[in-house]
Structures are given as C-alpha cells and as structure tokens.
Amino acid sequence: MSLKGKHLLCTQDWSLDELSKILQLAEDMKKERWSNKYAQVLDRRTFFMFFYNPSVRTRQSFEAAATELGGHAQFLEPKSMRLKTKKSAGETIEDAARVMSRYACGIGIRILEDKIGAYGEGHKLLSEYAEYADIPIVSMAHDKYHPCQGLADMQGLWQHIGRENVKGKKLLQVWGHGALARSWCSVQESILISSNFGMDVTMAYPEGYDVDPEVIAKTKANCEANGRKFETSHDPQTCYDGADVVYSRNWMHADTYQDGEFQKAKEVERAMKHNNWICDTDKMKRTNNALFTHPMPIDRGHEVSDAVASSDRSIIYDVAENRLHVQKAIMALTMGA
Numbered sequence: 001m002s003l004k005g006k007h008l009l010c011t012q013d014w015s016l017d018e019l020s021k022i023l024q025l026a027e028d029m030k031k032e033r034w035s036n037k038y039a040q041v042l043d044r045r046t047f048f049m050f051f052y053n054p055s056v057r058t059r060q061s062f063e064a065a066a067t068e069l070g071g072h073a074q075f076l077e078p079k080s081m082r083l084k085t086k087k088s089a090g091e092t093i094e095d096a097a098r099v100m101s102r103y104a105c106g107i108g109i110r111i112l113e114d115k116i117g118a119y120g121e122g123h124k125l126l127s128e129y130a131e132y133a134d135i136p137i138v139s140m141a142h143d144k145y146h147p148c149q150g151l152a153d154m155q156g157l158w159q160h161i162g163r164e165n166v167k168g169k170k171l172l173q174v175w176g177h178g179a180l181a182r183s184w185c186s187v188q189e190s191i192l193i194s195s196n197f198g199m200d201v202t203m204a205y206p207e208g209y210d211v212d213p214e215v216i217a218k219t220k221a222n223c224e225a226n227g228r229k230f231e232t233s234h235d236p237q238t239c240y241d242g243a244d245v246v247y248s249r250n251w252m253h254a255d256t257y258q259d260g261e262f263q264k265a266k267e268v269e270r271a272m273k274h275n276n277w278i279c280d281t282d283k284m285k286r287t288n289n290a291l292f293t294h295p296m297p298i299d300r301g302h303e304v305s306d307a308v309a310s311s312d313r314s315i316i317y318d319v320a321e322n323r324l325h326v327q328k329a330i331m332a333l334t335m336g337a
C-alpha cells in the first residue's frame with residue numbers, strides 16, 4: 001500500500017489500514033528517533049507551511065520533523081504572499097499551488113477562527129489547493145479538521161491503553177467553557193478517528209453547542225459499523241459516568257459566524273455563562289479511572305482544572321510529543337524519497 005502523494009485533510013478520508021500504517025511508523029520512529037534509517041527520508045526536500053493563525057506545537061513539531069528527516073520546513077505567512085482573497089486582488093490558488101509544487105515536497109496549511117468569515121471556508125481553501133497541487137496538502141488544523149492531532153491522540157491511546165484494547169473503550173468528548181471560541185477541528189477529528197478505531201463516543205455540551213451534523217452522521221456511521229454506541233448528553237456531571245478517556249475542550253457555538261464575521265466577543269460572553277462545564281477531580285471520579293487528554297494549548301481553570309490536567313492520568317504531554325512522530329510518518333510516507 002503506497003501513500004505517496006496523498007493529501008491529508010481529514011483522517012476519515014483515509015482507510016483504517018492507511019491510518020494504522022502511519023501510526024505504526026510513528027511508533028517505530030518514536031522508538032528509534034535518532035536511527036540513521038530515517039535521517040535522509042526528506043534529503044534536500046522542503047515542506048512549505050502556511051500559517052494564517054498562530055501555533056506552538058504544530059509549527060515546532062513540523063520543523064523538528066523535517067529536520068529529523070533530513071529536509072527543511074519553511075514557515076510562510078500568507079499575508080506576505082499577495083494571494084487573492086475575497087477582499088483583495090492577488091494570485092489565484094491554482095497558480096500558487098502549481099508553482100509551489102515545482103519547489104516543495106508538500107504544503108501544510110492552518111486556517112482557523114477569525115481568518116474565515118463562515119464555517120467551511122477553510123476547508124474549501126484546502127480542497128482547492130489539493131485540487132491543483134501535484135504534491136500532498138496536509139491540514140495543519142483548519143475550521144473542520146485537524147488530522148495530525150487526531151493521529152497523535154490515537155497514538156497516545158495506543159500507548160496508554162494498548163493498540164488492541166482501544167476498541168470498546170468509551171471516549172467522552174466534553175465541552176469546556178472559556179474565552180477562546182475555538183474552532184471545531186480538533187473535536188470533530190477526535191470523534192471521527194475514535195469511532196473509526198472502534199470506540200464508543202459520548203458528546204457532551206450545553207444545549208445549542210452542536211457541531212457539524214455531517215461529522216456527527218459520519219461518526220454515528222463509524223460507530224454503527226463497529227457495533228459501538230454514539231450518545232449525546234447535555235448534563236455536565238452524568239456524562240462522565242463510565243468514561244475511559246475524557247477529552248475536555250472548548251468549541252464555539254455555530255452562531256459565532258454571522259454576516260461573514262467571526263463574532264468572538266459575543267461568543268465569549270455566551271460561553272462564560274456555562275461555568276459549570278469544567279473537567280475537575282469530582283467529575284473524573286465518576287469515570288472508569290479515565291485518562292485525560294487535550295490537544296493543547298489548555299485553558300486551565302476553564303476547560304479543565306489544574307489538578308486534572310497535571311494528574312498522573314493526564315496524557316497531554318505524550319500526545320503533544322506524538323505530533324512530532326505522526327508528522328514524521330506522514331511526511332515520510334506521502335512525500336519521502
């Protein structure tokens with residue numbers, strides 16, 4: 001099975017065998033991080049990274065990944081590239097994608113929150129690059145999905161639960177209050193990949209914080225295909241009952257985009273009223289001694305208490321580290337020599 005040249009906009013677009021191949025190589029690369037066998041996989045190759053929004057983990061882990069594979073990751077700010085947008089004249093995506101394909105081995109793109117005017121615009125942009133580029137387009141988090149994060153999450157579960165034991169475990173994907181008005185990407189990716197790998201999924205959130213119905217339908221279909229359950233809860237306490245993995249994260253209300261604008265202030269005011277939606281020690285006592293996970297950056301004191309985030313059941317730093325290993329595996333298999 002060759003993954004050479006494949007785009008990665010969402011893990012759901014790839015087969016389970018393809019995802020497992022990435023995860024297996026990521027495990028091998030983690031164990032043999034400094035082995036010479038991986039040192040020249042991207043020899044003299046450049047990976048372009050467009051960051052419309054800021055990042056700690058994604059930028060640093062992609063740069064480190066390219067270095068460790070013998071290549072180079074180039075940081076690019078789209079605002080400095082004279083690209084055509086809704087509001088300004090400039091180069092089309094088709095021209096940019098065709099030219100960049102002559103220079104680089106792959107392109108990563110991050111576009112979130114305030115850099116779009118409506119949900120779906122980021123996904124449309126990445127899909128257009130994928131249509132015209134002759135090299136892989138990798139989502140580094142866009143409004144709909146965050147596939148590298150989803151793979152790092154799953155590698156964390158393999159590590160802490162065991163590859164064979166993930167199936168049948170219950171993931172609680174729970175909303176947390178806070179002032180960040182986060183995009184849906186990490187959460188939607190998480191429920192897709194977890195259900196695809198055979199987990200039960202419970203989504204818990206205050207009334208009105210529904211995510212993309214198309215993603216929910218796909219998650220339900222994954223659960224059904226695996227003989228697992230998908231449940232929804234609006235109770236911030238009982239939703240924890242029997243969970244094996246708790247993933248607490250803020251996400252924005254669907255109304256946050258209005259009239260082509262990201263209405264952050266209004267959303268923050270609404271979200272902060274739900275201050276009982278925080279993952280804390282008492283709620284974790286209702287679980288099956290669950291692991292706590294989060295893609296980071298964490299909004300401590302809002303999404304989760306310090307005690308839970310720093311507890312011995314928290315796997316946040318392992319998952320953050322896994323970003324490096326899964327991205328090395330993605331680059332090696334889709335862009336490598």
Ligand code: CP
Nearest residue numbers: 055056057058295296
């Ligand atoms: N999880 C994640 O993508 O982190 P950054 O926003 O810091 O890249």
